[in-house]
Amino acid sequence: xxxxxxxxxxxxxxxxxxxxxxxxxxxxxxxxxxxxxxxxxxxxxxxxxxxxxxxxxxxxxxxxxxxxxxxxxxxxxxxxxxxxxxxxxxxxxxxxxxxxxxxxxxxxxxxxxxxxxxxxxxxxxxxxxxxxxxxxxxxxxxxxxxxxxxxxxxxxxxxxxxxxxxxxxxxxxxxxxxxxxxxxxxxxxxxxxxxxxxxxxxxxxxxxxxxxxxxxxxxxxxxxxxxxxxxxxxxxxxxxxxxxxxxxxxxxxxxxxxxxxxxxxxxxxxxxxxxxxxxxxxxxxxxxxxxxxxxxxxxxxxxxxxxxxxxxxxxxxxxxxxxxxxxxxxxxxxxxxxxxxxxxxxxxxxxxxxxxxxxxxxxxxxxxxxxxxxxxxxxxxxxxxxxxxxxxxxxxxxxxxxxxxxxxxx
Amino acid sequence: xxxxxxxxxxxxxxxxxxxxxxxxxxxxxxxxxxxxxxxxxxxxxxxxxxxxxxxxxxxxxxxxxxxxxxxxxxxxxxxxxxxxxxxxxxxxxxxxxxxxxxxxxxxxxxxxxxxxxxxxxxxxxxxxxxxxxxxxxxxxxxxxxxxxxxxxxxxxxxxxxxxxxxxxxxxxxxxxxxxxxxxxxxxxxxxxxxxxxxxxxxxxxxxxxxxxxxxxxxxxxxxxxxxxxxxxxxxxxxxxxxxxxxxxxxxxxxxxxxxxxxxxxxxxxxxxxxxxxxxx
Numbered sequence: 001x002x003x004x005x006x007x008x009x010x011x012x013x014x015x016x017x018x019x020x021x022x023x024x025x026x027x028x029x030x031x032x033x034x035x036x037x038x039x040x041x042x043x044x045x046x047x048x049x050x051x052x053x054x055x056x057x058x059x060x061x062x063x064x065x066x067x068x069x070x071x072x073x074x075x076x077x078x079x080x081x082x083x084x085x086x087x088x089x090x091x092x093x094x095x096x097x098x099x100x101x102x103x104x105x106x107x108x109x110x111x112x113x114x115x116x117x118x119x120x121x122x123x124x125x126x127x128x129x130x131x132x133x134x135x136x137x138x139x140x141x142x143x144x145x146x147x148x149x150x151x152x153x154x155x156x157x158x159x160x161x162x163x164x165x166x167x168x169x170x171x172x173x174x175x176x177x178x179x180x181x182x183x184x185x186x187x188x189x190x191x192x193x194x195x196x197x198x199x200x201x202x203x204x205x206x207x208x209x210x211x212x213x214x215x216x217x218x219x220x221x222x223x224x225x226x227x228x229x230x231x232x233x234x235x236x237x238x239x240x241x242x243x244x245x246x247x248x249x250x251x252x253x254x255x256x257x258x259x260x261x262x263x264x265x266x267x268x269x270x271x272x273x274x275x276x277x278x279x280x281x282x283x284x285x286x287x288x289x290x291x292x293x294x295x296x297x298x299x300x301x302x303x304x305x306x307x308x309x310x311x312x313x314x315x316x317x318x319x320x321x322x323x324x325x326x327x328x329x330x331x332x333x334x335x336x337x338x339x340x341x342x343x344x345x346x347x348x349x350x351x352x353x354x355x356x357x358x359x360x361x362x363x364x365x366x367x368x369x370x371x372x373x374x375x376x377x378x379x380x381x382x383x384x385x386x387x388x389x390x391x392x393x394x395x396x397x398x399x400x401x402x403x404x405x406x407x408x409x410x
Numbered sequence: 411x412x413x414x415x416x417x418x419x420x421x422x423x424x425x426x427x428x429x430x431x432x433x434x435x436x437x438x439x440x441x442x443x444x445x446x447x448x449x450x451x452x453x454x455x456x457x458x459x460x461x462x463x464x465x466x467x468x469x470x471x472x473x474x475x476x477x478x479x480x481x482x483x484x485x486x487x488x489x490x491x492x493x494x495x496x497x498x499x500x501x502x503x504x505x506x507x508x509x510x511x512x513x514x515x516x517x518x519x520x521x522x523x524x525x526x527x528x529x530x531x532x533x534x535x536x537x538x539x540x541x542x543x544x545x546x547x548x549x550x551x552x553x554x555x556x557x558x559x560x561x562x563x564x565x566x567x568x569x570x571x572x573x574x575x576x577x578x579x580x581x582x583x584x585x586x587x588x589x590x591x592x593x594x595x596x597x598x599x600x601x602x603x604x605x606x607x608x609x610x611x612x613x614x615x616x617x618x619x620x621x622x623x624x625x626x627x628x629x630x631x632x633x634x635x636x637x638x639x640x641x642x643x644x645x646x647x648x649x650x651x652x653x654x655x656x657x658x659x660x661x662x663x664x665x666x667x668x669x670x671x672x673x674x675x676x677x678x679x680x681x682x683x684x685x686x687x688x689x690x
Binding site for chain 2: 021030286
């Protein structure tokens with residue numbers, strides 16, 4: 001390691017007026033330690049070599065960029081590409097983050113990883129790197145999410161992780177984060193909180209971003225290689241915002257590339273049952289950072305809803321708040337129904353079962369492709385695979401009389 | 411002053427003075443936390459009054475927040491009861507305005523930063539500080555606001571004569587303690603252990619060294635909280651700190667036996683605060 005660096009300046013810790021570090025003082029030391037370790041590591045060739053090896057030989061990077069012929073035909077407009085994070089080990093973009101943070105935890109001498117998870121993809125990824133690096137792993141998961149993402153609970157347990165159902169609050173992702181933070185305050189000397197998205201107190205949003213931005217770097221090179229130019233638009237679903245930040249970041253300095261984030265519109269923005277923080281929230285402070293929050297007029301965080309556990313979150317990463325504020329990225333919402341339509345389109349036209357989170361991006365991506373016309377190029381981040389959602393989707397479709405095979409039984 | 415009259419204007423420095431007066435009388439100050447609205451607003455006010463009468467030198471009035479990440483199960487559950495009633499920070503402040511004329515000791519609000527930041531609109535710290543002062547509160551403790559981010563709140567609070575208590579933890583580095591010591595007014599809240607609120611069977615050995623490190627940096631009183639639940643623990647802390655902060659144990663008493671149980675426990679804790687100080 002190089003000589004000890006100073007903790008980051010206030011500028012680095014904020015994205016415009018967003019970000020910062022609103023946490024109990026007890027965590028300040030650990031956050032400083034993480035900040036220094038992360039910046040040290042990024043300049044350490046040995047760390048980078050080890051990370052590159054894990055990404056390539058263990059994780060399956062670079063992931064493919066697939067021309068979605070069926071979706072392109074369906075939209076009747078721009079060429080649509082899919083960045084295939086579903087093909088990475090563990091089946092989602094979450095692996096990028098845990099490989100990096102897992103190595104950082106090891107570098108800091110921590111023997112235990114704490115994680116929160118919504119859909120379970122981040123929990124599975126954390127359990128994976130814990131097993132690979134020989135670290136203990138505890139995953140907090142909302143009790144409601146344990147039910148609807150049971151397959152991922154079993155996957156985590158099979159890899160030796162302890163999954164703790166969280167019964168407090170709304171029993172979903174935000175409560176799992178609260179519980180993970182409470183654990184971390186108590187165990188900070190030997191544990192690393194491996195946060196699962198570009199949220200939380202500084203330096204988490206930039207540490208996570210720096211590990212997931214490989215998605216956009218690959219995408220940029222792949223599109224340039226095939227077309228000799230950049231795409232016209234890049235799209236991704238946004239819950240906390242890590243897969244979107246991962247694919248957006250490499251294009252931030254390319255003003256001609258439109259960046260579109262799609263939030264979970266639940267049962268509609270005119271109801272209370274959605275998770276569209278940037279589209280329908282207000283500014284606030286949650287989980288250690290100033291950003292946008294779904295909250296009441298007093299600042300009490302509101303219950304959220306989404307058909308996808310991974311987007312069912314009342315906050316969003318502070319860098320997204322800043323991108324929205326500066327106009328560099330735009331954000332819209334897709335409803336539960338549109339997500340199911342997107343799921344079905346990908347399944348039937350592309351032979352890909354996407355995660356329900358990812359499925360939110362499909363319909364708005366098709367809409368954008370139509371607007372751009374046949375000369376355009378759109379890349380959608382296919383952030384994860386949908387095996388985990390098969391039971392949930394079947395249940396939802398049965399409730400609406402659209403279950404596969406429902407007709408055959410009649 | 412009787413109930414119903416407007417609260418007295420805030421006199422700056424009341425918080426620190428209350429702790430020092432306890433010391434001059436040969437005891438550590440006893441600081442008692444109870445959440446507004448648990449089990450309902452009127453009973454919470456009665457419990458707070460009972461605590462003041464039974465020997466508390468300062469009161470911390472918790473304003474329940476939806477995501478209390480510094481709190482353990484006891485306080486989380488109590489705050490959830492209050493939130494389920496639908497009480498807002500406005501209701502909590504109104505209760506404080508009824509409470510403060512009826513007690514002889516200063517009361518501080520203890521809550522999370524988003525509620526303060528969001529009061530009356532976005533980024534309206536001044537608005538909250540004004541209404542807190544109007545309700546007769548003497549200061550605020552915001553456990554998720556570290557000293558490094560505390561400047562805007564400290565400015566708003568100072569403009570309305572409110573003390574701003576910041577927290578230090580055993581793992582805090584020297585530079586952090588410097589910032590806490592510099593920014594805090596009233597007293598420094600030293601966490602006895604790395605953890606969240608909640609009664610513990612044994613206090614760790616980290617509190618006394620932390621208090622010593624803080625003493626080297628500030629002449630403000632230093633009070634210790636987290637995990638103190640009984641007379642013996644209060645006495646232990648009183649032997650090296652200027653004040654003893656008790657939360658979860660009193661909240662449990664409020665839930666189980668109302669104002670009478672609170673008064674009984676507080677009297678016992680106050681005895682511990684005298685015994686510990688005498689043993690110095």
